[in-house]
Amino acid sequence: MDTALTFDITRRLPGTLARAGVIHTPHGEIRTPAFIVGGTKATVKAITPEQIRSYGGQAVLANTYHLMLRPGADIVRAGGGLGSFMNWDGPTFTDSGGFQVFSLGIAYKKGIDAVAHTQKGNAKLAVVSRNQLVRVTDEGAEFRSHIDGAKLLMTPESSMELQHTIGADIHMAFDELTAPLASHETIAAAMNRTHAWAERCLKRHSDLNMEHTERGENLQALYGVVQGARDKALRRESAAFLGARKFDGYGIGGVFEPGEISSVVRWVCETLPAEKPRHLLGMGSQPADLFLGVEYGIDTFDCVAPTRQARNGALYTLNGRINISNTRFKADFSPIDAACDCYTCQHYTRAYVNHLFRADEILGATLASIHNERFVVRTVDQIRESIINGTFFAFKQQFLARYYGDKLPAGVSL
Amino acid sequence: MDTALTFDITRRLPGTLARAGVIHTPHGEIRTPAFIVGGTKATVKAITPEQIRSYGGQAVLANTYHLMLRPGADIVRAGGGLGSFMNWDGPTFTDSGGFQVFSLGIAYKKGIDAVAHTQKGNAKLAVVSRNQLVRVTDEGAEFRSHIDGAKLLMTPESSMELQHTIGADIHMAFDELTAPLASHETIAAAMNRTHAWAERCLKRHSDLNMEHTERGENLQALYGVVQGARDKALRRESAAFLGARKFDGYGIGGVFEPGEISSVVRWVCETLPAEKPRHLLGMGSQPADLFLGVEYGIDTFDCVAPTRQARNGALYTLNGRINISNTRFKADFSPIDAACDCYTCQHYTRAYVNHLFRADEILGATLASIHNERFVVRTVDQIRESIINGTFFAFKQQFLARYYGDKLPAGVSL
Numbered sequence: 008m009d010t011a012l013t014f015d016i017t018r019r020l021p022g023t024l025a026r027a028g029v030i031h032t033p034h035g036e037i038r039t040p041a042f043i044v045g046g047t048k049a050t051v052k053a054i055t056p057e058q059i060r061s062y063g064g065q066a067v068l069a070n071t072y073h074l075m076l077r078p079g080a081d082i083v084r085a086g087g088g089l090g091s092f093m094n095w096d097g098p099t100f101t102d103s104g105g106f107q108v109f110s111l112g113i114a115y116k117k118g119i120d121a122v123a124h125t126q127k128g129n130a131k132l133a134v135v136s137r138n139q140l141v142r143v144t145d146e147g148a149e150f151r152s153h154i155d156g157a158k159l160l161m162t163p164e165s166s167m168e169l170q171h172t173i174g175a176d177i178h179m180a181f182d183e184l185t186a187p188l189a190s191h192e193t194i195a196a197a198m199n200r201t202h203a204w205a206e207r208c209l210k211r212h213s214d215l216n217m218e219h220t221e222r223g224e225n226l227q228a229l230y231g232v233v234q235g236a237r238d239k240a241l242r243r244e245s246a247a248f249l250g251a252r253k254f255d256g257y258g259i260g261g262v263f264e265p266g267e268i269s270s271v272v273r274w275v276c277e278t279l280p281a282e283k284p285r286h287l288l289g290m291g292s293q294p295a296d297l298f299l300g301v302e303y304g305i306d307t308f309d310c311v312a313p314t315r316q317a318r319n320g321a322l323y324t325l326n327g328r329i330n331i332s333n334t335r336f337k338a339d340f341s342p343i344d345a346a347c348d349c350y351t352c353q354h355y356t357r358a359y360v361n362h363l364f365r366a367d368e369i370l371g372a373t374l375a376s377i378h379n380e381r382f383v384v385r386t387v388d389q390i391r392e393s394i395i396n397g398t399f400f401a402f403k404q405q406f407l408a409r410y411y412g413d414k415l416p417a418g419v420s421l
Numbered sequence: 422m423d424t425a426l427t428f429d430i431t432r433r434l435p436g437t438l439a440r441a442g443v444i445h446t447p448h449g450e451i452r453t454p455a456f457i458v459g460g461t462k463a464t465v466k467a468i469t470p471e472q473i474r475s476y477g478g479q480a481v482l483a484n485t486y487h488l489m490l491r492p493g494a495d496i497v498r499a500g501g502g503l504g505s506f507m508n509w510d511g512p513t514f515t516d517s518g519g520f521q522v523f524s525l526g527i528a529y530k531k532g533i534d535a536v537a538h539t540q541k542g543n544a545k546l547a548v549v550s551r552n553q554l555v556r557v558t559d560e561g562a563e564f565r566s567h568i569d570g571a572k573l574l575m576t577p578e579s580s581m582e583l584q585h586t587i588g589a590d591i592h593m594a595f596d597e598l599t600a601p602l603a604s605h606e607t608i609a610a611a612m613n614r615t616h617a618w619a620e621r622c623l624k625r626h627s628d629l630n631m632e633h634t635e636r637g638e639n640l641q642a643l644y645g646v647v648q649g650a651r652d653k654a655l656r657r658e659s660a661a662f663l664g665a666r667k668f669d670g671y672g673i674g675g676v677f678e679p680g681e682i683s684s685v686v687r688w689v690c691e692t693l694p695a696e697k698p699r700h701l702l703g704m705g706s707q708p709a710d711l712f713l714g715v716e717y718g719i720d721t722f723d724c725v726a727p728t729r730q731a732r733n734g735a736l737y738t739l740n741g742r743i744n745i746s747n748t749r750f751k752a753d754f755s756p757i758d759a760a761c762d763c764y765t766c767q768h769y770t771r772a773y774v775n776h777l778f779r780a781d782e783i784l785g786a787t788l789a790s791i792h793n794e795r796f797v798v799r800t801v802d803q804i805r806e807s808i809i810n811g812t813f814f815a816f817k818q819q820f821l822a823r824y825y826g827d828k829l830p831a832g833v834s835l
Contacts, residue, residue, distance in 0.1 A: 049776065053783040078751060078776040086754055086772055094768045338496055354470075354508040358500055362463065362492040369467040369786055 011216065011228035012177065012255045014284045014306075020394050024276045024304030027394040030256075030284050032098040032176040033225035034090060037065045039284065040301045040394075042291060042387040043100055044380060045311035048073045049083065049093040052314045053372040054380070056095045061350055062381035063388060066176075067093075068100035068309040071169050072107030072161075076152055080172040088174030099175035100309065103166045103208075103232065106260070106289065108150045109141055109184040143183060145200065163207035171215040171227060179258050179288070180208040182232040187262045194236045201234045202248050209252060228255035230286060233275050236261050242271060246278035256284035259305075263290075266418015268299040276304025292316070292383060294410050295419045298403045301390050313383050317375035320364045323382040327410055331375065336361040349381035350374075425630065425642035426591065426669045428698045428720075434808050438690045438718030441808045444670075444698050446512040446590040447639035448504060451479045453698065454715045454808075456705060456801040457514055458794065459725035462487045463497065463507040466728045467786040468794070470509045476763055476795035477802060480590075481507075482514035482723040485583050486521030486575075490566055494586040502588030513589035514723070516702065517580045517622075517646065520674070522564045523555060523598040557597060559614065577621035585629040585641060593672050593702070594622040596646040601676045608650045615648045616662050623666060642669035644700060647689050650675050656685060660692035670698035673719075677704075680832015682713040690718025706730070706797060708824050709833045712817045715804050727797050731789035734778045737796040741824055745789065750775040763795035764788075 016028040030037040037043075044051050044059055046067035051059055059067070067090075074083055086092030089099045142149040147162030166181035181204050183197040212229045219226055231249035235241030249257060257279050263271050268287075276285055284306045290296055291308025300308060313323070320332040324344040329336075331343065342352035343360065351360070351374040363371030386406070393402040404421045415421070430442040444451040451457075458465050458473055460481040465473055473481070481504075488497055500506030503513045556563040561576030580595035595618050597611040626643045633640055645663035649655030663671060671693050677685050682701075690699055698720045704710055705722025714722060727737070734746040738758040743750075745757065756766035757774065765774070765788040777785030800820070807816040818835045829835070 048780045048782060049773075050780075050782050050784045053787075055784065055787065073780075077780055078772070082752055082772060082776070085752060086770060092770075092773055094773075337492060338499060340500055356500060356506075358492065358496060359463075359506055359508075362496070366462045366464075366487075366491055368462060368464050369783055370464045370469065372783055373467075373469065373787070 011226035012284075014256070014282065016282065018395050020302075020397070020399050023302050023399075024273065025301045025394055025399065026304075026306070027391050028284070028306065030098075030306070032066075032228070034096065034098045034176055035065075037098055037307065038388075038391060039306040040297075040387050040391050041065050041307050042297070042383050043068045043286075043307050043309040044384075045309055045314060046093065046095070046099075047311060048077070049089060051376075051380075052311075053318065053369070053376045054314070056093065058350070058373075058377055059095070059380075060097075062377055063384045064097075064380065065384075066098035066100060066307075067095050068102065069093075069173070069175065070107060071101045071104035071166065071173060074101075074173055075104065075169050076154055080169045084172045084174060090175075098177070100177045100286075101170045101173055101175040101179065102258075102288065103179040103181040104161055104169065105148075105166070105179075105182045105232075106184055107153075108148050108161050143200070145203065147181075147204075148183070163204040164211045167208055167211040167215060167229075171212075171219075175227065176225070177228045177230060177256070178212065179286075180205045180229060180231050180254070182234055182260050184260070185234070185236060187236065189236065191238065191241075194234075194238060195241055198234045198241050198245050201232065202245070205231050205249055205252065205254075209254070230254055230256040230258045230284075232258040232260045232288070233279070234260050235275075237263060237267060237271060239270070239274050242274040243278050246275045250279045250283075254283070256286065256306075258286045258288045260288050264418065265293060265295040265299065265416045268296065269303055269418065272300060272303040272305060279304075291387075293416070294386060294407055295416045297383070297387055297390060298407060299419065301387075301394070302399070302403070308387065310383075313379035314376045317379040318372045320371075320375065322360075322375055323379050325406075325409055327412065331357060331360050332364040333361070343378050344382070347378065347381065348385070349378050351378040351381075425640035426698075428670070428696065430696065432809050434716075434811070434813050437716050437813075438687065439715045439808055439813065440718075440720070441805050442698070442720065444512070444720070446480075446642070448510065448512045448590055449479075451512055451721065452802075452805065453720040454711075454801050454805050455479050455721050456711070456797050457482045457700075457721050457723040458798075459723055459728060460507065460509070460513075461725060462491070463503060465790075465794075466725075467732065467783070467790045468728070470507065472764070472787075472791055473509070473794075474511075476791055477798045478511075478794065479798075480512035480514060480721075481509050482516065483507075483587070483589065484521060485515045485518035485580065485587060488515075488587055489518065489583050490568055494583045498586045498588060504589075512591070514591040514700075515584045515587055515589040515593065516672075517593040517595040518575055518583065519562070519580070519593075519596045519646075520598055520703065521567075522562050522575050557614070559617065561595075561618075562597070577618040578625045581622050581625040581629060581643075585626075585633075589641070590639070591642045591644060591670070592626065593700075594619045594643060594645050594668070596648055596674050598674070599648070599650060601650065603650065605652065605655075608648075608652060609655055612648045612655050612659050615646065616659070619645050619663055619666065619668075623668070644668055644670040644672045644698075646672040646674045646702070647693070648674050649689075651677060651681060651685060653684070653688050656688040657692050660689045664693045664697075668697070670700065670720075672700045672702045674702050678832065679707060679709040679713060679830045682710065683717055683832070686714060686717040686719060693718075705801075707830070708800060708821055709830045711797070711801055711804060712821060713833065715801075715808070716813070716817070722801065724797075727793035728790045731793040732786045734785075734789065736774075736789055737793050739820075739823055741826065745771060745774050746778040747775070757792050758796070761792065761795065762799070763792050765792040765795075 044064040170178040231254040292312035339357040584592040645668040706726035753771040
């Protein structure tokens with residue numbers, strides 16, 4: 008391919024922002040909408056790449072921050088780049104490192120919840136003033152490794168260099184994260200800085216792609232990341248600003264609840280250029296996220312919750328989530344979900360998986376992760392089919408009613 | 422099959438006790454010599470049954486003691502029996518529970534080393550007098566669960582009932598374990614009790630097989646377990662006593678060093694009926710164990726060390742063991758062992774596995790376990806070929822010299 012990425016939209020759902028399409032990358036295609044599998048540290052936790060294929064995973068997203076610290080971007084590159092290093096021959100994404108710089112830098116002393124849930128405006132700045140753990144300037148973000156506390160600087164340029172070294176097909180621009188309840192002034196300032204950084208990312212990215220061309224290597228794609236928290240005007244401003252730049256696609260950043268997808272994601276996707284792919288960053292394990300995300304314009308999702316929850320024994324079924332460690336499953340010889348076509352449900356019973364969890368056996372994490380991942384991947388694949396068949400709304404209503412019963416997430420209606 | 426087990430010896434190695442053969446079970450055949458994969462709690466740790474097949478594993482051995490406590494033998498039976506419960510369609514073994522009753526009952530308070538390494542004769546009896554953790558009478562062994570300390574009784578009859586409930590193809594008779602350095606009197610007493618228990622096992626086993634026949638179920642096989650520690654006369658007496666009874670095969674119990682295989686195993690195998698299969702219980706991860714075991718008459722081995730060591734990053738190569746977490750492998754993009762045909766070596770580098778271990782990723786345990794298991798399975802398979810080709814001694818010398826260099830285990834010579 009002589010372009011980093013192309014995107015064909017094959018079907019749109021009238022009256023919505025939803026569409027079905029295909030993203031073409033140098034490592035193959037992604038049929039969208041698609042759930043991108045979380046491969047944080049260049050491994051999908053407890054799962055082999057063959058197992059990812061077996062449950063229909065199309066692409067993997069790894070974290071630049073984690074790989075930068077361990078094993079180091081140079082090691083990944085020397086191993087043939089992200090896909091080759093981890094034995095995954097399909098498309099790959101990396102995030103910019105920004106989310107972890109702002110959350111884990113604080114987590115090293117404070118725990119990640121300090122960012123996500125503080126009521127005091129911008130947790131990051133509050134922590135900066137006390138501990139100097141993350142210091143943001145126009146240049147970039149100075150932070151401490153959550154592993155050893157070492158002081159590090161990440162800039163738009165260094166994020167691009169790291170991502171090109173790691174070598175995924177699709178990169179994200181380096182953005183500034185704000186706490187969900189930060190002040191309007193703080194959010195606006197972070198957005199403006201994100202925009203200035205985005206332009207620096209584009210410049211450095213373009214230079215690095217030129218180097219790839221000279222070396223006969225694949226081009227890499229860059230998504231701009233829209234910020235603006237829950238503010239309609241700022242989200243639209245951010246989408247318009249970035250939408251006017253030559254990005255290959257767009258990520259939607261920031262932390263919000265499923266019920267806010269129908270506002271935040273809609274504002275952004277109405278404004279972004281319609282022909283470019285859109286990725287919802289770090290969100291999309293719950294059915295409500297997936298249906299609403301697609302309805303309001305999302306093409307790809309990534310989220311590590313399905314595997315993380317799986318390792319805790321929280322398993323998805325069409326009738327809602329169950330905790331497989333529960334005593335009531337000790338002698339239940341039905342599959343986790345009778346309607347599921349995953350490897351785990353085809354070969355194992357709830358009783359067996361219950362036993363593995365109670366005996367603290369590693370295979371439990373593997374079987375549970377395969378099941379949850381298959382559940383989410385299949386749901387998004389079925390959403391894609393429902394767009395193509397024009398049955399989206401009937402499917403959404405039936406699926407969410409069955410999954411949530413009368414406990415729909417706040418802000419979600421059928 | 423209307424017999425529980427048949428054994429065909431296809432080749433003998435002149436001047437030794439070694440032979441190649443095939444054990445036929447209701448769940449398929451085992452080409453011997455063979456390494457039986459350790460599936461302690463009805464799972465081979467960190468590995469799926471398909472992965473066991475991929476590295477050539479032919480049969481799995483699970484532990485009656487562990488399954489009795491969790492999930493309970495009745496649950497395994499309700500799940501279709503051991504193989505069906507864990508999704509393994511090949512042959513299966515269970516041990517009697519005896520080893521764990523004597524070692525883990527003490528381990529609940531004392532740690533397993535108290536049995537294996539005490540210099541004071543019979544650790545078990547010493548502990549009994551202090552803590553009443555294991556109390557042996559002619560009836561059976563009263564012990565405490567290592568999970569919750571609950572008081573339990575295991576008898577020859579209950580061991581048979583548990584094993585028939587769990588439903589493996591090949592069972593072991595309930596035996597009494599003594600510490601390696603126990604007094605002659607203690608060892609002889611335990612051996613005599615083991616013999617009395619063996620006859621009770623045979624009786625109960627035969628009744629239970631009759632019930633299987635009435636229900637149209639597969640018959641199950643029973644191995645007698647030879648004891649006698651390091652004492653030549655006792656080992657020969659035990660092998661002769663049990664060899665004269667109608668067991669389907671024989672296990673060799675007790676704890677000893679690789680260098681003692683050429684004495685202990687030889688005394689036993691010279692005495693046992695030649696046409697019956699012989700299993701070395703809980704030993705056989707190290708190349709010296711495997712070569713000497715086969716040379717002195719062993720047909721099957723089981724050992725959990727390959728997976729346990731794998732989870733600690735200790736990986737087998739033809740040139741000896743390496744610790745994959747070591748910094749020197751951080752940028753080593755060769756496979757764990759260039760000569761290895763396992764899934765891990767075909768698809769991953771030392772650098773990647775090093776990264777997984779340093780990042781504490783579950784996939785590291787899986788990849789490492791597959792590698793170590795393949796190493797041991799392949800080595801035993803190659804030993805089998807060398808018996809058939811008549812190249813056993815040349816292969817043994819070349820293999821052990823390369824693996825150990827000038828550090829041969831005590832008592833082992835080339």
